Amino acid sequence: MSAAPRASAPPAKGRPVTLSTLAEKKALGEPIVMVTAYDYPSAEVAEAAGVDVVLVGDSAAMTVLGYESTVPVSLDEMLMLAAAVRRGLRSPLLVGDLPFASYERSDEQAVASAQRFVKEAGCDAVKLERGGRSAERARAIVEAGIPVMGHVGLTPQTATQLGGYRSQGRTAERALAVLREALELERAGCFAVVLEAIPRELTREIVARLTVPTIGIGAGPETDGQVLVFHDLLGIYGGHKPRFVKRYAELRDAMVAGVRRYCEEVRGRAYPGDEHCYEMAPDELERLRSLLAEAEEAAATEEPFTGGPSL
Ligand code: KIV
Numbered sequence: 001m002s003a004a005p006r007a008s009a010p011p012a013k014g015r016p017v018t019l020s021t022l023a024e025k026k027a028l029g030e031p032i033v034m035v036t037a038y039d040y041p042s043a044e045v046a047e048a049a050g051v052d053v054v055l056v057g058d059s060a061a062m063t064v065l066g067y068e069s070t071v072p073v074s075l076d077e078m079l080m081l082a083a084a085v086r087r088g089l090r091s092p093l094l095v096g097d098l099p100f101a102s103y104e105r106s107d108e109q110a111v112a113s114a115q116r117f118v119k120e121a122g123c124d125a126v127k128l129e130r131g132g133r134s135a136e137r138a139r140a141i142v143e144a145g146i147p148v149m150g151h152v153g154l155t156p157q158t159a160t161q162l163g164g165y166r167s168q169g170r171t172a173e174r175a176l177a178v179l180r181e182a183l184e185l186e187r188a189g190c191f192a193v194v195l196e197a198i199p200r201e202l203t204r205e206i207v208a209r210l211t212v213p214t215i216g217i218g219a220g221p222e223t224d225g226q227v228l229v230f231h232d233l234l235g236i237y238g239g240h241k242p243r244f245v246k247r248y249a250e251l252r253d254a255m256v257a258g259v260r261r262y263c264e265e266v267r268g269r270a271y272p273g274d275e276h277c278y279e280m281a282p283d284e285l286e287r288l289r290s291l292l293a294e295a296e297e298a299a300a301t302e303e304p305f306t307g308g309p310s311l
Pocket of ligand 1: 036055056057058059060097151194217227228229
């Protein structure tokens with residue numbers, strides 16, 4: 001943090017969070033709260049809880065689409081999720097995560113993908129991973145008028161190259177490389193940088209050198225903000241739980257228990273009860289019965305039926 005730590009207030013109701021809001025929060029030492037969301041209900045929850053930034057993360061690949069990593073998720077899939085999130089959100093800044101292979105090939109590809117997040121899904125900004133070539137892509141997107149958030153440290157899209165889903169920057173050389181990537185992203189015009197799964201000592205060095213806000217996930221308490229995956233923090237996702245995740249609820253257990261009870265009640269004929277039924281007005285029921293009787297009589301005598309509808 002660049003100023004003495006202080007507690008942050010949720011965004012004022014209806015007042016949209018902008019890039020200036022985030023810069024102000026950093027200057028004041030007020031932590032920025034970011035969370036992922038992937039659909040309308042999770043966006044509504046983020047809105048109601050008063051978070052500052054919502055990321056439609058490519059973690060959706062695992063948390064909601066059932067892929068084994070973030071690599072397979074397509075731009076079209078991400079856009080559909082981002083558009084649903086947009087419909088549930090008013091105040092927080094909405095960031096769309098550029099998925100693997102949607103921005104690396106060329107500046108033109110990166111700008112076109114970022115533009116789709118803004119035009120088709122209503123995102124305010126996009127995020128991409130790594131420095132180097134990605135920093136060049138970030139610069140092109142910023143020059144096209146779209147704000148970009150960077151992401152360094154453990155970058156899941158290239159986890160195989162990093163030796164798997166493991167913390168990064170634990171040797172001096174690798175720490176220097178992560179720091180350089182963060183600086184490259186800032187120089188490219190990124191308005192914030194996510195630091196994922198790095199030692200807190202390295203976080204301290206990066207935060208001291210960057211002027212834009214840093215958002216940590218497994219990077220310790222000294223970043224300007226924190227981000228967690230919605231399904232991790234609420235205990236919805238049954239997959240691997242990284243060390244940095246704190247569970248604030250165990251919704252998966254509650255959901256399984258709820259659906260299990262529903263199964264039991266349907267099988268035991270306890271559901272639906274009277275309170276879940278619609279009823280017909282007595283005069284309509286009487287009319288229905290006489291219509292049925294007429295129709296059945298006509299069918300039995302095979303006479304052409306001219307009254308109400310035939311059966
Ligand atoms: O995809 C994602 O959810 C992310 C966050 C972990 C920062 O990139």
